[in-house]
Amino acid sequence: MTSWSVVAEAFDSTDACALRRDYYAEVAGRYLRRPVTAEEIDHGIAGDGAELLTPPTVQFIVGRYAGEPAACGGFSMLDDERAELTRVYVRPGFRGRGGARLLLTALEHHAYVLGAREMVLNTRLDLIEARSLYIRHGYLEIPAYCTGPYMEIWYGKRLTQSALFEGLPAASR
Secondary structure, three states, X not given: OOOEEEEEXXXXXXXXXXXHHHHHHHHHHHHHOOOOOHHHHHHHHHOOOHHHOOOOOEEEEEEEEXXXXXXXXXXXXXXXXXXXXXXXXXXXXXOOOOHHHHHHHHHHHHHHHOOOOEEEEEEOOOOHHHHHHHHHOOOEEEOOOOXXXXXXXXXXXXXXXXXXXXXXXXXXX
16 A cells, blocks of 8 residues: 655755755746746745744655655744744645645644644635645635735634644654
8 A cells, every 4th residue: 555654854855855846846837837947946946945944943844655755845833823834735746645635734733733723824826726725624714914925815724633633644743
């Protein structure tokens, strides 16, 4: 049986970097409506703030399917009770296999352990699949909690202990 694992990992590990590059290529390509070049990806991820995704108040997670790096995501604590999701991504060839659910659950669990009782995020309107994912997993549209380029819609979800342990494999806790 092929399965997923989700594990905290450094944002700059080889697998995490490759996943972040794929993420940027997809979201930037959608925005620009064309494939992005390697130089554009280098430039985009150079100033993306990923260096802030280091513990203890921030977490980056890599999801693997049958041992192959397939998904990633992170969160940062905004204050004592609120965390923000960022860079949630599943490679296209691995979508529809349950990895996004495990990734979100693991991120929510780690944020809850750090004290978060709400998870928030912002995204673009054209990222329909991402928006659908968040809605399927209990996120509701909320008022803007921040501003910046590429922020067009905001979502939030209350975190409860019982919901976080449901569906999270023991090895990923």
